[in-house]
Amino acid sequence: INDDMKESKIAQLTMLGREYNYNLGANLQAYALHTLLLKSGFNVEIIDYSRRSRSFARSVSSSIKSKGIKYVVNRALPWLKRRFFGKKERLVSRQVPPVPVEARIRQIENIKKFREQFLRFSPRKYCELADFKKIKNSYDAYIVGSDLVWSPKYNREEHLSVYLLSFVGEGKLKISYAASVGEKISEWAQPLFRRYIPKFHFLSVREKESARAIEHCTRIRPKVVLDPTALLSDEEWMSIAKKPVNFVEPPYILVYDLYRSNEIKPIVEEIGKRKTLNLVKYSYSKNCFSFYTYGPREFLWLIKNAEFVVSSSFHGTLLAVIFNKPFYAVDPSPFAPRSRILDFLDDLGLRNRFIVNPKDLLNLSFEDTINWDRVNELLEDKKRCSLNFLRKALEALK
Structure with missing residues (x-):
C-alpha cells in the first residue's frame, strides 16, 4: 500500500468476539482476512461484538x-x-455425542489462546446496535465478512443491522468481503437489505446463491469472491500450525463431523477398519481420538498430516483442498447451507467429491485420484480475482 494509506484505521466485523463463537472455521477465516490486512500495513481491529x-x-x-x-x-x-x-x-440427523463440561472448557481456553496470540480486537466490547453508533466515525474503513453475517436464519434484525453497517457514518468507506446470506432473504429482512446494501462502496459475497439472493432483493449484483481462508497458501497456514501434544500417528482419516455426526461416525469407522487407517474425529468420544478440545493451530496440523479427509464442514473441505488432501464433503443440510460447499467445489471441478448420503462413502474410492495441478491452477485464478477486489476496495482509502 502507499505510505499515505498506512495510517488508515480499519474495522473488521465478522461473527466473532472475544467471548463469542468458538467454531474453528469462524476463527480461521477471521485470522486470514486479519492477517492480509495487517501484512498490507493497515491498522486493523476486529470489533469485539459479543451478541447479547x-x-x-x-x-x-x-x-x-x-x-x-x-x-x-x-x-x-x-x-x-x-x-x-x-x-x-x-x-x-443432528444427534451428536454429548460433550463433558471439562472438554468444552478446554476447547474455549485453546481457542482463546489462539485469539490472544494472533487477533487484535477492539479495546471495547459491543453488545447492541446502540453501542456501535458510538464508533460510527472511529475508523476510516469498515469491512464486514466473511461467514454467515447476512443470514436471516442466524441473525435477528438487530444483528443484521450491525452486519449491514447501518451504524457507519457518512463518508466512511464500507466494504463487504465474502459475506454470506446462506439462503433466500426472508421477507422480514428484505427492507433492511434494500435500505443498506446500496450504501456499500464495494460489495462482495462468498457464494453465487448469496449473489442471486441479494440481486433479487435489491437489483444490485455483488461480486463473488473466495472465503478469506482460501487466500492464504499452504505455507502460510503451516507457518502457524502446531503439532498436538497427544495425537494419533499417521496414517489416519481426519473426520470433521461438525454436522450429521451420528450418521457419519459408523460409516468412517467401517472404512477405517477396511483400510487399516486410524480415525481422528471432531465429535467428542472416549473410544476414539477426538480433536474437539484442540485449537485452530492443532487443527491445521492434523488436516495437513491426514491421509484422507471427510468433512461436513465448509472450512474443513476448503482446507483439505488448500493442503491437497484427498477428501469427501458430506452435505451439511438442513443444519447448514450446502451452497457454500457446492459453489466452491463447482469452481474447482470437484463436484464429484460432494456426498449427500454418508452411506455412499462405503462404495467410493479412498485413493487420491484428484488432479491437483488443475485444481491448484483454478484456485490460484480465483484467488487473484478475489485479491484484486480487495486491493481495489482498499485503494479507495487514498
Missing part, C-alpha cells in the same frame, strides 16, 4: 411495539415450522 441475547418476551414485546403484530407473526411462522414440523429430521 434478549429474553423471548422482551424481544416479542419490542417487535410488536415497533413493527406491529403482523410483522411478528410473519417472523414467527418459519421458526415454528422448523421447531415442530422439522423436529423429527433434526433428531435423526
Whole structure:
C-alpha cells in the first residue's frame, strides 16, 4: 500500500468476539482476512461484538411495539415450522455425542489462546446496535465478512443491522468481503437489505446463491469472491500450525463431523477398519481420538498430516483442498447451507467429491485420484480475482 494509506484505521466485523463463537472455521477465516490486512500495513481491529441475547418476551414485546403484530407473526411462522414440523429430521440427523463440561472448557481456553496470540480486537466490547453508533466515525474503513453475517436464519434484525453497517457514518468507506446470506432473504429482512446494501462502496459475497439472493432483493449484483481462508497458501497456514501434544500417528482419516455426526461416525469407522487407517474425529468420544478440545493451530496440523479427509464442514473441505488432501464433503443440510460447499467445489471441478448420503462413502474410492495441478491452477485464478477486489476496495482509502 502507499505510505499515505498506512495510517488508515480499519474495522473488521465478522461473527466473532472475544467471548463469542468458538467454531474453528469462524476463527480461521477471521485470522486470514486479519492477517492480509495487517501484512498490507493497515491498522486493523476486529470489533469485539459479543451478541447479547434478549429474553423471548422482551424481544416479542419490542417487535410488536415497533413493527406491529403482523410483522411478528410473519417472523414467527418459519421458526415454528422448523421447531415442530422439522423436529423429527433434526433428531435423526443432528444427534451428536454429548460433550463433558471439562472438554468444552478446554476447547474455549485453546481457542482463546489462539485469539490472544494472533487477533487484535477492539479495546471495547459491543453488545447492541446502540453501542456501535458510538464508533460510527472511529475508523476510516469498515469491512464486514466473511461467514454467515447476512443470514436471516442466524441473525435477528438487530444483528443484521450491525452486519449491514447501518451504524457507519457518512463518508466512511464500507466494504463487504465474502459475506454470506446462506439462503433466500426472508421477507422480514428484505427492507433492511434494500435500505443498506446500496450504501456499500464495494460489495462482495462468498457464494453465487448469496449473489442471486441479494440481486433479487435489491437489483444490485455483488461480486463473488473466495472465503478469506482460501487466500492464504499452504505455507502460510503451516507457518502457524502446531503439532498436538497427544495425537494419533499417521496414517489416519481426519473426520470433521461438525454436522450429521451420528450418521457419519459408523460409516468412517467401517472404512477405517477396511483400510487399516486410524480415525481422528471432531465429535467428542472416549473410544476414539477426538480433536474437539484442540485449537485452530492443532487443527491445521492434523488436516495437513491426514491421509484422507471427510468433512461436513465448509472450512474443513476448503482446507483439505488448500493442503491437497484427498477428501469427501458430506452435505451439511438442513443444519447448514450446502451452497457454500457446492459453489466452491463447482469452481474447482470437484463436484464429484460432494456426498449427500454418508452411506455412499462405503462404495467410493479412498485413493487420491484428484488432479491437483488443475485444481491448484483454478484456485490460484480465483484467488487473484478475489485479491484484486480487495486491493481495489482498499485503494479507495487514498
